[in-house]
Amino acid sequence: MGDGNSNSSSRGISGSSSNNNSNNSNSNRPEWLQQYDLIGKIGEGTYGLVFLAKIKSNRSKSIAIKKFKQSKDGDGVSPTAIREIMLLREINHENVVKLVNVHINHVDMSLYLAFDYAEHDLYEIIRHHRDKVIQAINPYTVKALLWQLLNGLNYLHSNWIIHRDLKPSNILVMGEGEEQGVVKIADFGLARIYQAPLKPLSENGVVVTIWYRAPELLLGAKHYTSAVDMWAVGCIFAELLTLKPLFQGQEVKATPNPFQLDQLDKIFRVLGHPTQDKWPTLVNLPHWQSDLQHIQGHKYENPGLHSVVHLPPKSHAYDLLSKMLEYDPRKRITAAQALEHEYFRLEPLPGRNALVPSQTGEKVVTYPTRPVDTTTDFEGTTSLQPSQPVSSGNAVSGSMAGPHVPSRSGPRPVPMWNESWQHSNAKGCRFPGSSAAADEKERLRNGDAWISSTTEVETLLREWLYSMQNFMRGDCASEDPHLKWGYRRNTRTQVQQNLLYKRSESYLFFLVLYCDDPAVTIKLSFAQNIR
Template sequence: MNIQHQRGQQYESQTQRGQGQGGPPNQQAQQNQTATPPISSSSSVWDKFEKGDKIGEGTYGLVYHARSKETGGRYAIKQFKGGREGDGVSPTAIREIMLLREMHHPNIVKLESAYINRAEPSLWLAFEYAEYDLYEMIKFHRDHKENTRDNPFGLMPQYIVKTVMWHLLNGLSYMHQHWVVHRDLKPSNVLVMGEDSAVAPHQHGCVKIADFGLARIFQSPARPLSDNGVVVTIWYRAPELLLGARHYTRAVDVWAAGCIFAELLTLKPLFQGQERKTPGNVFQADQLDKIFRVLGHPSIKTWPELEVLPHWVENTDNVRVKRPEWSGTGLHTAVLEAMRGAAPSWAQGHVPQECVPPREAIDLMHRMLDFNPSTRATAEECLRHEWFRQEPKPGPNVFRLPGASTPLVRYPRRPMSLDRVPPGAPGGGGGGGPGDGGAGGGLPPPPGPPGGGRPGGGPGGPGGGVRGSSQAAAMLAQSGPQGKRRRMENVPGFR
């Protein structure tokens, strides 16, 4: 029996039990514990890695494709931009390292090592390399729909959609069980491992949640997190955030995952609002309008906490006044209309019955896109949903059915060259989404980071960076499960 078939049987057993990948979350944590990534002091990370193309760029810095000079393994190297003189290493970077050093799960990107140059100071993170991201996979289907008559509308196969969501929710369930909220889920931050020989067979087609620069520890009872700044790219931002909530939890990640679910089915964002660029937590009226047009206007009866949300209390832009266009078309209708809008010219707007998502898929989406965060499904509850127990069942490899010799879709690999850029030289190449694993060319779809990006030390950093990389190195060097929360709370603006 081959590896893919064995893993497929394991997944079938797990979906029947309604459990996440590898068993219950606490059991997963024990099974997936690995050595803590080392923190090294180095004059240059390129002493250890051969630099390839630049595959991502953002407010935080750059991401390069690289190869280990010692093992030949492929990595994504995230280089943080230096701040102002004396600022030291950004709290955003420190938080990301401290979180990823504590989390070990197959659906969370693995931080292999970190390198600090004390003289500059500067910081590099070495991540496992992922070939793809969801943004590029969705874009591939959208761009090639005219040539896929054997796959109506060029839609993503249901098996791929279901397996992506199963992996994504597994990763979220693990994070939330460990009191971590991501706060920036979007397609370009969800990576997928390739199937080349450099990737271990059990990792082929495995989904990885990446980019933890905005992630935080949350607590029960909830503590205010709104002072950390604007979070979650606008198209995936939960309504409680749009209405100015000060206390929010893991439910914001589930909403974002529900938006990703709809986008996998329709190849376009479900709530595609226009972002107001005014600095600060400005009221995003157009984004709420897009949500209300589909889901209807919320009420105090179904969402009692509305009465304390700032923009609702202040009736900003008359948000409390129901308009005729806010009656709500419903998710099922909205998804079908999006499919018609994405149809190739030869289909003439007709949606074949085999392309219509099953009732159970829409029901799961409804539960993930519940207005009320208190009644919104948790990631663990989503994994127990009936949809995952229906054929085709999710598998271990996004690209192929268990036991299959060929992938369902051949996504193009990003062209890479480790020869054109010599070690130590500025990276060449172009484009790329900002995911940690370096998977995905092209910019993420929404316009820019929310709220004007991450100036200085990031949204949670009240005063620039952690001064001096010696202090940063000392903080990062702490280890051991007992000190986990204490170490994280020592980081300025962590919560």
């Protein structure tokens, strides 16, 4: 790291052949970028973009380069990037993603993190089995994936690091090569050292994607522990078994409140109502007290976790899973204990290559490679024509289509339609520039298809934001189409853009304007039919 030649130079980098942004500042590439051949964009999130590149001196080696944008607000390097670098620089474990390099581009003040590239992740593996193979993941693979995930997590926890955002898309699996089938825990933007926090852990925002969020967080715990990661592992374990998210609650995005009633409802339906008997500190949690009627009013039927995950109640797999989904975080199994569980001592034994079973006779599933958007260069400039209507008969729905890029490590659009939006007393109005309308009748039979391409959404949002910027007299400067905050400096009006996905072919977008005066909240929404 710190190769010393990271000063900007004026020499260019030869990007991939499809990189044809002739009008772009290709000639201004810093020297350090020249050691890589850029292949294309493989993902994006609120922080910036992720690229796939090959090392020129060793073409067989692929690197994922995460580019953090410099915020325009004078905040310097994002604290998320700082946290991630800080932790990853100290970490070294086979089951944790390896940071191979950090680069700084002084010209545009952007920061690049280079990681060993992993071809797969649990999100795509699960999806492939659900939508393409239409068959469960074989028991060996499930066990090996889980064991390695726990092994990496045990390392983190024993070093006082909570990941806080475990979800299938953050659990990477190495593709072909020496490390094939090895699990790598990734995305440490939310991770932190919890040995001696200067502030209560709850203070830097609500964390963990809602479906994998532990009940103590949903109930407003202020000081939570590594047990939140184990809950997420339990949810992921169940998802590996059934290919479906275990608790698919609908998130209320507008509230800064961690309390998510629907998510709790989904959990209680499967695991039954938590009781003070089983979880003594339950009564101390803020929302258990304050939302008595909602949470405690409804009594839930018999718990039926085993029937949801189709496991015999006496099986070791079920025993382990139920210990991960223990309500009381103090009783919840730890990563170290889980690794010692009987489940891992029985055939098939977990191995290093989770994708290829050691026993013969097992069919090896070939997973698709990560889609690469070769039209985007390091600047994040695409060769898309923003004015072109995206509905123009693009029938490709698979994830393999060239320029279609699935949203990776950023917050995935959550498939839900939140009724509370409609009932909100704020002014709801259709965005003026939008010509689109939600067409309820055009729902496909397969209603649970994910957005497989953010390119479409991106184009839409670009158009929309462009109009939006005019609407806001140019003060809204959001460039990132996903959940980016922009604001008007003068009035301190904050703009939160929410991107939601309806379970049909229509996408719904929300824009919430928060002003200093809390009474003035404008919610804008519009629906767009994609195809």
